[in-house]
Amino acid sequence: xxxxxxxxxxxxxxxxxxxxxxxxxxxxxxxxxxxxxxxxxxxxxxxxxxxxxxxxxxxxxxxxxxxxxxxxxxxxxxxxxxxxx
Numbered sequence: 001x002x003x004x005x006x007x008x009x010x011x012x013x014x015x016x017x018x019x020x021x022x023x024x025x026x027x028x029x030x031x032x033x034x035x036x037x038x039x040x041x042x043x044x045x046x047x048x049x050x051x052x053x054x055x056x057x058x059x060x061x062x063x064x065x066x067x068x069x070x071x072x073x074x075x076x077x078x079x080x081x082x083x084x085x
Contacts, residue, residue, distance in 0.1 A: 048073050048082055 031052065034041050040057040042050055050068045058064055061076055073082035 042073065042077060044073055044081075045070075048084075050076060 031054075034043075034052070034054040037054060038056055040060045041052075041054040042057050043052040045051050049070050050073050051070070053061075053063075053065055053068055061068075063076060068076050073079065
């Protein structure tokens with residue numbers, strides 16, 4: 001599988017918010033898992049738009065998830081990744 005194909009599939013999986021199975025008796029939601037991580041997490045699409053942020057990222061930036069969904073990351077985050085052409 002080529003890397004670009006993998007990235008596209010990952011972005012689609014994040015948008016559809018899959019469940020993770022096999023870790024416990026019941027499935028764990030992807031967003032629930034990322035929300036419990038005490039480190040800020042932002043998931044970006046291939047064109048560097050925000051697809052998901054966890055609660056720690058909401059607290060760090062002051063933006064709620066719905067406000068930043070599909071917004072170019074350079075408008076929310078100060079990161080070299082977001083500023084690259």
